[in-house]
Amino acid sequence: MDARVREHAEVLVDWSARVEAGDDVVVDVAEGAHDLAVAVAEVLGERGATLTVLYGSDEVGRAYLKGHEAVAGEDGDEDDDLTGRFGEPSVDLALMESVDVYLRLGGGRNTTAAADVDRDIRQAYASARTEVREARMDTDWVSTVHPTRSLAQQAGMAYEEYREFVYNAVLRDWESLAEEMAEMKAVLDAGEEVRIVTEREDAPDTDVMMSIAGRTAVNSAASVAYDSHNLPSGEVFTAPYATEGEVFFDVPMTIEATRVRNVHLVFEDGEVVEFTAESGEDALASILDTDPGARRLGELGIGMNRGIDRFTDSILFDEKMGDTVHLAVGRAYDACLPDGESGNQSAVHVDLISDMSENSFISVDGEVVQRNGTFRWEDGFEG
Amino acid sequence: MDARVREHAEVLVDWSARVEAGDDVVVDVAEGAHDLAVAVAEVLGERGATLTVLYGSDEVGRAYLKGHEAVAGEDGDEDDDLTGRFGEPSVDLALMESVDVYLRLGGGRNTTAAADVDRDIRQAYASARTEVREARMDTDWVSTVHPTRSLAQQAGMAYEEYREFVYNAVLRDWESLAEEMAEMKAVLDAGEEVRIVTEREDAPDTDVMMSIAGRTAVNSAASVAYDSHNLPSGEVFTAPYATEGEVFFDVPMTIEATRVRNVHLVFEDGEVVEFTAESGEDALASILDTDPGARRLGELGIGMNRGIDRFTDSILFDEKMGDTVHLAVGRAYDACLPDGESGNQSAVHVDLISDMSENSFISVDGEVVQRNGTFRWEDGFEG
Numbered sequence: 001m002d003a004r005v006r007e008h009a010e011v012l013v014d015w016s017a018r019v020e021a022g023d024d025v026v027v028d029v030a031e032g033a034h035d036l037a038v039a040v041a042e043v044l045g046e047r048g049a050t051l052t053v054l055y056g057s058d059e060v061g062r063a064y065l066k067g068h069e070a071v072a073g074e075d076g077d078e079d080d081d082l083t084g085r086f087g088e089p090s091v092d093l094a095l096m097e098s099v100d101v102y103l104r105l106g107g108g109r110n111t112t113a114a115a116d117v118d119r120d121i122r123q124a125y126a127s128a129r130t131e132v133r134e135a136r137m138d139t140d141w142v143s144t145v146h147p148t149r150s151l152a153q154q155a156g157m158a159y160e161e162y163r164e165f166v167y168n169a170v171l172r173d174w175e176s177l178a179e180e181m182a183e184m185k186a187v188l189d190a191g192e193e194v195r196i197v198t199e200r201e202d203a204p205d206t207d208v209m210m211s212i213a214g215r216t217a218v219n220s221a222a223s224v225a226y227d228s229h230n231l232p233s234g235e236v237f238t239a240p241y242a243t244e245g246e247v248f249f250d251v252p253m254t255i256e257a258t259r260v261r262n263v264h265l266v267f268e269d270g271e272v273v274e275f276t277a278e279s280g281e282d283a284l285a286s287i288l289d290t291d292p293g294a295r296r297l298g299e300l301g302i303g304m305n306r307g308i309d310r311f312t313d314s315i316l317f318d319e320k321m322g323d324t325v326h327l328a329v330g331r332a333y334d335a336c337l338p339d340g341e342s343g344n345q346s347a348v349h350v351d352l353i354s355d356m357s358e359n360s361f362i363s364v365d366g367e368v369v370q371r372n373g374t375f376r377w378e379d380g381f382e383g
Numbered sequence: 384m385d386a387r388v389r390e391h392a393e394v395l396v397d398w399s400a401r402v403e404a405g406d407d408v409v410v411d412v413a414e415g416a417h418d419l420a421v422a423v424a425e426v427l428g429e430r431g432a433t434l435t436v437l438y439g440s441d442e443v444g445r446a447y448l449k450g451h452e453a454v455a456g457e458d459g460d461e462d463d464d465l466t467g468r469f470g471e472p473s474v475d476l477a478l479m480e481s482v483d484v485y486l487r488l489g490g491g492r493n494t495t496a497a498a499d500v501d502r503d504i505r506q507a508y509a510s511a512r513t514e515v516r517e518a519r520m521d522t523d524w525v526s527t528v529h530p531t532r533s534l535a536q537q538a539g540m541a542y543e544e545y546r547e548f549v550y551n552a553v554l555r556d557w558e559s560l561a562e563e564m565a566e567m568k569a570v571l572d573a574g575e576e577v578r579i580v581t582e583r584e585d586a587p588d589t590d591v592m593m594s595i596a597g598r599t600a601v602n603s604a605a606s607v608a609y610d611s612h613n614l615p616s617g618e619v620f621t622a623p624y625a626t627e628g629e630v631f632f633d634v635p636m637t638i639e640a641t642r643v644r645n646v647h648l649v650f651e652d653g654e655v656v657e658f659t660a661e662s663g664e665d666a667l668a669s670i671l672d673t674d675p676g677a678r679r680l681g682e683l684g685i686g687m688n689r690g691i692d693r694f695t696d697s698i699l700f701d702e703k704m705g706d707t708v709h710l711a712v713g714r715a716y717d718a719c720l721p722d723g724e725s726g727n728q729s730a731v732h733v734d735l736i737s738d739m740s741e742n743s744f745i746s747v748d749g750e751v752v753q754r755n756g757t758f759r760w761e762d763g764f765e766g
């Protein structure tokens with residue numbers, strides 16, 4: 001086995017999930033993540049954790065939903081309460097409620113394996129499982145991916161090339177990155193107003209202001225110890241409000257299976273009042289129309305993982321890339337709000353990304369903290 | 384997908400496990416059983432059951448135990464209570480206690496995947512999981528296998544040939560076989576003494592008598608409705624006692640990874656008093672020395688599945704084959720005893736098989752019920 005698979009498992013178990021002897025751990029393995037599961041199981045054995053292994057197969061999940069779909073169609077009860085069809089997920093709930101740590105090892109064999117499942121069925125299934133999802137979020141959960149051919153294909157890369165890419169992103173010196181991100185967090189925590197500007201010849205300008213007064217930034221250092229649940233991670237994010245101005249997002253995204261490119265949003269009084277997209281504008285419109293909160297920002301994130309050197313059409317990696325910022329319309333994370341308060345509410349949370357490597361800056365309360373992709377504390381920074 | 388995979392799933396879900404709408408079902412998928420898992424998930428969706436999928440990977444299991452083994456070695460605590468290392472399996476217990484139906488889909492990629500795990504570690508892990516195993520036995524559990532290349536190899540067959548073999552055994556007219564087996568059960572339930580005889584030129588004779596008075600036979604028709612938990616099945620078994628005589632078992636078996644051939648046992652007063660084996664005699668000795676119950680019979684089984692036409696070194700199939708009988712030393716099944724009573728007690732239950740297709744008969748209270756592999760109620764029976 002590639003030694004990096006074992007290193008990945010160690011980072012996941014020790015740095016990210018902070019597993020200790022006696023912890024009850026569930027590992028949820030995608031179809032293509034077998035090798036990583038083997039390495040993770042070995043590390044968990046060494047640490048003295050208990051182990052339960054779930055098979056998180058997209059194809060098995062699709063088949064189950066297609067089975068429901070076939071019968072829901074026959075019954076002619078398509079207008080009925082589809083959610084009721086799925087019953088109480090009492091086994092999964094009992095399982096998730098007794099777990100300390102939940103590790104999701106993504107990496108399937110086909111990223112569109114469930115593409116033909118009826119949307120209503122999918123949503124009804126998700127609704128029926130709200131409590132399971134909530135119980136899972138209450139664990140020390142971490143999500144990562146094993147590099148598979150299918151993910152390489154989605155990234156437009158050769159398999160070996162993609163493996164290099166993933167391990168560059170995952171096998172960082174996390175302790176040192178966490179320290180650097182702490183500086184960014186300190187700036188945002190102390191700040192009241194963020195301005196993001198890019199000026200390019202071939203694209204609309206970005207010039208947007210947002211308030212962050214009273215909000216707390218999260219140092220997303222790929223560890224539950226930092227309230228950060230993705231490996232890789234490497235971003236600092238907060239929950240902005242009162243957004244004014246316009247933003248151009250030049251990084252393509254796949255949102256609900258639709259390719260969305262070159263989104264342009266105009267904000268007034270914290271709300272999106274105009275939007276265009278070069279492609280996928282209907283998908284964008286449908287998201288913004290979900291509920292009132294879907295037109296307000298839920299997140300400002302600043303990518304700081306220099307191990308990620310290109311966009312791969314995967315939010316897990318793209319939004320963490322150094323030299324990028326992302327704004328999410330929709331739901332804010334409670335971690336960014338004062339205790340007991342909630343931020344923007346919405347059923348959606350959709351990230352959009354801008355490349356900040358050229359002709360751009362981020363300033364906080366008028367002081368530039370990043371210019372052309374270089375942070376204030378890095379060599380080559382031009383204030 | 385091969386239509387037989389879907390048929391296998393239907394037999395498993397409907398005939399074997401009797402799944403109904405609202406049942407909570409766990410499916411435990413071996414590494415090579417993905418296709419069967421997809422088909423089973425689809426059928427479970429159609430029936431309106433809930434679904435939780437476990438990944439029952441031998442390689443992941445081995446890695447976890449090797450992890451424990453490495454640390455147990457380092458600690459120098461090899462003499463300590465290894466079972467304690469594994470902690471309480473509270474997640475698996477919570478899961479298994481909330482399940483109605485447990486379906487094991489066997490079929491790995493290497494039947495010897497865990498061959499290098501220390502025996503003490505394996506036993507300690509098994510001990511730590513006693514309650515989980517008991518909770519699983521309290522569900523409507525069914526175990527089956529998906530034909531994989533690894534199982535084909537163990538059977539000494541080509542892959543396509545093995546698939547034919549498995550589907551011939553699994554896709555029976557179970558209702559009609561259950562009726563035929565009911566006749567055999569009636570004979571055994573009414574009978575007091577069974578005699579088994581084979582006479583062959585090239586092998587020791589078998590001539591053994593055993594009492595079955597007061598015992599109840601189980602019609603093992605591959606369905607929880609018949610207290611039968613393997614698919615395929617197709618045997619009628621009971622719990623004999625007071626065995627006298629000698630038996631030659633000409634079907635090779637793999638017992639605890641040792642190939643055991645041509646076992647000869649001599650019984651007096653219900654106990655094995657002499658034994659030989661052409662190969663694997665040490666493994667046999669170790670089993671018979673486990674405890675006092677290991678020298679007494681726990682089971683007499685009569686194979687009645689005519690879809691199984693050859694031995695494949697898999698007890699799931701071999702002992703069900705028409706034209707065979709098997710005797711197990713060790714533990715008896717409570718189902719064969721009057722309510723509240725227990726039969727022979729032992730930590731082991733090891734089946735040994737004799738081919739009955741030639742120069743042989745089984746009689747009950749002096750009346751021949753099978754001669755040369757043909758039952759009394761079949762064409763060509765020669766009383």
